[in-house]
Amino acid sequence: MWMPVFPRDIDFALATAVAGVALLLVVMLNLAAAKSVQPKKIAWLLKARELIVELIREKHCHPLLVRLAWHDAGTYDQQHAHLPWPAAGGAIGSVRFSKELNAAPNGGLSKGVGLLEPIKLACPDVSWADLIQMASATAIELAGGPRIPMRYGRLDADSSPEQSVEPFGLPEANPSEDPAAHLRWVFGKYGMGDKEIVALSGAHTLGRAFKERSGAVPNGAGEEGATKYTGSACCPMGGDAKAAAKFMPGGKSWTPNWLRFDNSYFSLGGKADPDSLIAFPTDRVLETDPGFKPFFDKYAASEAAFFADYAAAHARLSEQGSKFSPPEGIRL
Numbered sequence: 001m002w003m004p005v006f007p008r009d010i011d012f013a014l015a016t017a018v019a020g021v022a023l024l025l026v027v028m029l030n031l032a033a034a035k036s037v038q039p040k041k042i043a044w045l046l047k048a049r050e051l052i053v054e055l056i057r058e059k060h061c062h063p064l065l066v067r068l069a070w071h072d073a074g075t076y077d078q079q080h081a082h083l084p085w086p087a088a089g090g091a092i093g094s095v096r097f098s099k100e101l102n103a104a105p106n107g108g109l110s111k112g113v114g115l116l117e118p119i120k121l122a123c124p125d126v127s128w129a130d131l132i133q134m135a136s137a138t139a140i141e142l143a144g145g146p147r148i149p150m151r152y153g154r155l156d157a158d159s160s161p162e163q164s165v166e167p168f169g170l171p172e173a174n175p176s177e178d179p180a181a182h183l184r185w186v187f188g189k190y191g192m193g194d195k196e197i198v199a200l201s202g203a204h205t206l207g208r209a210f211k212e213r214s215g216a217v218p219n220g221a222g223e224e225g226a227t228k229y230t231g232s233a234c235c236p237m238g239g240d241a242k243a244a245a246k247f248m249p250g251g252k253s254w255t256p257n258w259l260r261f262d263n264s265y266f267s268l269g270g271k272a273d274p275d276s277l278i279a280f281p282t283d284r285v286l287e288t289d290p291g292f293k294p295f296f297d298k299y300a301a302s303e304a305a306f307f308a309d310y311a312a313a314h315a316r317l318s319e320q321g322s323k324f325s326p327p328e329g330i331r332l
C-alpha cells in the first residue's frame with residue numbers, strides 16, 4: 001500500500017544515513033591507524049626477541065626467566081575477573097613492582113627484572129608484560145622445548161592490584177595442607193585442571209632451588225652449595241668449562257641436565273637420586289594422586305605428549321588476566 005513520505009521522515013532518514021557514514025569513516029580511520037601502528041609494534045617485538053636471545057645465550061638464565069613469567073601470570077584469580085582490569089592480576093607486568101618483587105615468594109626474581117631492564121630501555125614500545133612473557137617462551141625454546149603459540153600486545157598495569165596480597169596465590173613447595181589439594185586450589189583460581197597442573201609442573205625440568213631464594217632446600221649459591229649436578233664443572237654445559245663459567249653454581253635441581261627442556265622431570269624425577277635432586281611434596285604427589293598420575297605416566301613415556309600439553313598450558317598461563325591491544329593480540 002502506498003504511504004505518503006512526510007518531511008520529518010526524510011530528516012530522520014537523512015540523519016541516520018549521515019550518522020552511518022560518519023561511523024563507517026571513524027571505523028576506517030581507526031583501522032588505517034591500527035594498520036600503520038602494527039608493523040612498528042611488530043618490529044619492536046622482533047627486536048626485543050633478538051635481544052632476549054642474546055641475553056640468554058650469554059647468561060644461561062633460562063630458568064630464572066621462566067620463573068619470573070610464571071610468578072607474574074600466577075597471581076591471576078578468576079574470582080576478581082568481574083572487577084575492572086587489572087584487579088584479577090595475571091600477566092600484567094606487576095611482578096616488577098616492589099610490593100611483589102621484594103616479597104618472599106619472589107625471592108631472586110629481582111635479578112630477572114634487572115636482566116630485562118636494558119632490553120625494555122632499548123625497546124620502549126614493548127610492554128613489561130610482553131617482555132616478561134616473551135623472555136620465558138624464548139627461554140623454553142632455546143633450551144630445546146616446544147614452540148609456544150604466543151600472542152603479544154599486552155598492556156602494563158600501573159601498579160600491583162590491591163587484590164594481589166602476598167603470597168599472591170602462588171604455590172608453596174611444602175604446603176601445610178595436602179599437596180594435591182593445595183595444587184588444585186592454586187591452579188583452580190586459573191580455571192585449570194589436573195592436566196595443566198602436571199604439564200606445567202614439568203617446567204621444573206629447568207632450574208634449581210636455592211637456600212637464599214625460596215629457602216626450600218639447604219643448598220645455597222656457590223660451589224659450596226652445589227650438588228653433583230650444579231657445580232660449575234658439571235652437566236648442564238656438558239663439562240664445557242667456558243660455558244659453565246657463565247652461570248652461577250650451586251643450588252639443587254630437579255633434573256641432572258637442568259638447562260635442557262625435556263621430559264626428564266617425569267622420566268627420572270627426584271626419585272632417581274634423592275640426595276642430589278629435588279622432589280618436593282608438590283612434585284611427589286603428581287606420581288601418586290589418582291587424578292595426576294595418568295598424566296605423569298603419559299609424559300614420562302612420551303616427550304611429544306608432554307611438549308604438546310605443555311605448550312598449550314603455557315600459552316594459556318601467559319595470557320591470564322592480560323589485556324591486549326589490539327584486542328586479538330599480535331602473533332609473530
Ligand code: HEM
Pocket residue numbers: 062063064066067070107108171172173174183200201203204206207208209210211213214215216282
Ligand atoms: C606446581 C607448583 C609449583 C611449586 C610448588 C613451585 C615451587 C618452586 C620452588 C620452591 C622453586 C625454587 C625457587 C628458588 O629457590 O630459587 C621453583 C623454581 C622454579 N620454578 Fe616452580 N613451582 C611450581 C610451579 C611452577 C610452574 C607452573 C612453573 C613454570 C611454568 C615453574 C617454573 C620454575 C622454574 C623454571 C624454576 C627454577 C628457577 C631458577 O632456577 O632460577 N614452577 N619453583
